[in-house]
Amino acid sequence: MKPIYFFLPLVCAFAIFSFRIYSTPIPNQPQFDENTLGQIAKGKLVYQKYNCQSCHQIYGLGGYLGPDLTNCMKEGRNGELLIKTLTQVGTTQMPSFPISESEMENLIAFFKALDQTGNSDPRHFIVSSNGMIAEHE
Amino acid sequence: MNKWETNFAKLFINTALLMLLAGILLGCLAAASYIWPGFLKQDLGFISLRPMHVSAVLFWILLGASGCVYFGLNQNLPNSINKHLALTQWALWIIAIMGIFFSYFQGKFGGREYWEFEPIWALPILAAWILFLIQFLVQARKMKNWPVYVWMWMTGILFFVFTFTENYLWLIPGFRKEIIGDLTIQWKANGSMVGSWNQILYGTSIFLMDKISGNNKTSTSKVAFFLYFLGFFNLLFNWGHHIYTLPTQPYIRPISYAVSMTEWVFFAKTIYTWKNQLSEAKKHFSFFPYRFLLATNFWVFLNLIQALFMSIPALNLYTHGTHITVAHAMGTTIGINTMIIFATAFMLYTNPCYNFLQGNKQLNRLFWLLQLGLLVFWVSLLGAGVEKGLWQMAESRGNFGDMMNHLRPWFIGFFIGGILLSIAIIGLALNLIWAYIFCRKYPEKEQELKPIE
Ligand code: HEM
Numbered sequence: 001m002k003p004i005y006f007f008l009p010l011v012c013a014f015a016i017f018s019f020r021i022y023s024t025p026i027p028n029q030p031q032f033d034e035n036t037l038g039q040i041a042k043g044k045l046v047y048q049k050y051n052c053q054s055c056h057q058i059y060g061l062g063g064y065l066g067p068d069l070t071n072c073m074k075e076g077r078n079g080e081l082l083i084k085t086l087t088q089v090g091t092t093q094m095p096s097f098p099i100s101e102s103e104m105e106n107l108i109a110f111f112k113a114l115d116q117t118g119n120s121d122p123r124h125f126i127v128s129s130n131g132m133i134a135e136h137e
Numbered sequence: 138m139n140k141w142e143t144n145f146a147k148l149f150i151n152t153a154l155l156m157l158l159a160g161i162l163l164g165c166l167a168a169a170s171y172i173w174p175g176f177l178k179q180d181l182g183f184i185s186l187r188p189m190h191v192s193a194v195l196f197w198i199l200l201g202a203s204g205c206v207y208f209g210l211n212q213n214l215p216n217s218i219n220k221h222l223a224l225t226q227w228a229l230w231i232i233a234i235m236g237i238f239f240s241y242f243q244g245k246f247g248g249r250e251y252w253e254f255e256p257i258w259a260l261p262i263l264a265a266w267i268l269f270l271i272q273f274l275v276q277a278r279k280m281k282n283w284p285v286y287v288w289m290w291m292t293g294i295l296f297f298v299f300t301f302t303e304n305y306l307w308l309i310p311g312f313r314k315e316i317i318g319d320l321t322i323q324w325k326a327n328g329s330m331v332g333s334w335n336q337i338l339y340g341t342s343i344f345l346m347d348k349i350s351g352n353n354k355t356s357t358s359k360v361a362f363f364l365y366f367l368g369f370f371n372l373l374f375n376w377g378h379h380i381y382t383l384p385t386q387p388y389i390r391p392i393s394y395a396v397s398m399t400e401w402v403f404f405a406k407t408i409y410t411w412k413n414q415l416s417e418a419k420k421h422f423s424f425f426p427y428r429f430l431l432a433t434n435f436w437v438f439l440n441l442i443q444a445l446f447m448s449i450p451a452l453n454l455y456t457h458g459t460h461i462t463v464a465h466a467m468g469t470t471i472g473i474n475t476m477i478i479f480a481t482a483f484m485l486y487t488n489p490c491y492n493f494l495q496g497n498k499q500l501n502r503l504f505w506l507l508q509l510g511l512l513v514f515w516v517s518l519l520g521a522g523v524e525k526g527l528w529q530m531a532e533s534r535g536n537f538g539d540m541m542n543h544l545r546p547w548f549i550g551f552f553i554g555g556i557l558l559s560i561a562i563i564g565l566a567l568n569l570i571w572a573y574i575f576c577r578k579y580p581e582k583e584q585e586l587k588p589i590e
Contacts, residue, residue: 003288006366014373018303021325026317026385041313051246051253054187059320059383060458062250065170065183067537068458092174095182110316117316118384122454123530125382132394133381133450 030116036109043110046103050087055094059120065093070120073111080108145223146211149204150482151573152230153197154566157475160193161559168555171548181242188253189241195251196234198470199297201478202334203269205341206290208485210276212348213287217279222272229265233258249323252304259305266298284347284356285365289340292369296333300326321385328376336372338477342430345480349427350417364406371396378448382457390450397448404441407434425500426487429480432508436472439515440465455530460547461522468515471558479565486572500568507561514554521547 032040047053055066062068073079084104090096099107118135125133167186169176176183203226210218237254240246247255273294277287304326306312313319343361347353355361377393414434421427443465447456456462521544528540 003362029317037314041310044313048249049247051184053250054184057458063187064460064463095178114316122382125454127451131449131451
């Protein structure tokens, strides 16, 4: 059989798979109003503009010099103050950033929303014997 | 044969070598932050050095892979490369590289992991790859019954264009609003993109093996095609193993787990062909291109075991977000991608004008230093990753800063390994560049390798 007869079906399957991923909303996600959604989209750009990702992770993805920030806004942590102070004064490793007030507002909105999307702590998963994992209810 | 044409392979490989030299220097500077916290923080700092390092070495791989394909095309179809297309492709790369490093130096970012530069500079890169795709298809159409490596090159180039574009969907605000959907697409694109340059480079290693062994048994066999399709299948569907812990579409996790596990076949194949390779190895060991391919096999073996274990979700809880992932990323990009490009570069510059290859003591030492340095580097990163993994899964976790302090001995090993392997890479790269310059001085002595019949 010619290789193209294997190649094309694989490409078609991939196209369908990709389209599904782009078009179906993720289940069990919080619903935000339009205003917040706009802030999220802008806040993510602030995160990118100041390159927080070179040291920090979101759901374990990113650079490795600093801690994961997915749930830095978790209740009882006073995350807003933490972000504002740390980005203003920096730490030994982390530089300070000239983030404007409106940028900060969007960045905070992004982190708040991010916290509500789930829990990045790997300890909350239940492991089954076939190696699979599932979210703890 | 037309000199000007082989020069495209040389042009791309030489440019790639310069990126490699810059990349390792920037890597060592970035790693210094692990040893001396806050290193150069006020000037460049880790925040700029990491993206500069990652961009430079990725460009080494992408330009190197392009050079490998040009080398192969020219061997299969002498005198047929479209010069204008190839030159424009190269010029677009140069524009992108200058723009990207200029903006990094100014502290301007705006992109995402691995592509942290301002997104505008992605345009010349994309355009260069589209031209490359056109060039490739025009040339490859002239060939009948493609050997497997031509399929792999086509797949790699085509899917690079696709995944690189997909990687920028976030520019559309609608995609960014869906935080989890956006992250899913980002790592879908990145995961498959790595698979696509791997297709180009694994294809190249098969092509080189053909040339070295003097027959095309490997590249036309059923097994080779089977493995190619298995690799392609993984490129398309295994990327979910990067995001097991992300609360995304529930079907992604089981699909990518199941698909990733099919890679045990590659593992079994490596073991199965081990003995054959050993006898062949004895025959060709003094030939540097072959030796780099052999080194590739060794690193494929180590990295594949690691990757297979990391792709089991239960173990991924420990390895995700730790330096085990960094060990995997650099273990594969250096141990596999870099070794294959070196193999091609040595092949390209092996000719009677500069035959520096057989029994050269200095090169021999550099080769082994590279392997040793990489081993120290890789093991240290693994060590740091295992400790962090245990920390992140421990019932009561200590403070992040204390944990990082605790990893210091591993980071020192990582730094030393990095310096060793940088010395080796500098030596090898200078040898290649010297061979290039030397042959240009005495062009009458240069004889090209014979094209494949
Ligand atoms: C051919 C040589 C090299 C290649 C292809 C390479 C490739 C890479 C890649 C792909 C990454 C991203 C890893 C990830 O995010 O998981 C990375 C990160 C990094 N590399 Fe390299 N690398 C090379 C040499 C070096 C050397 C010699 C050093 C010096 C010690 C170095 C130090 C680093 C550091 C510090 C990071 C950032 C890790 C972090 O986020 O904490 N690299 N490299």
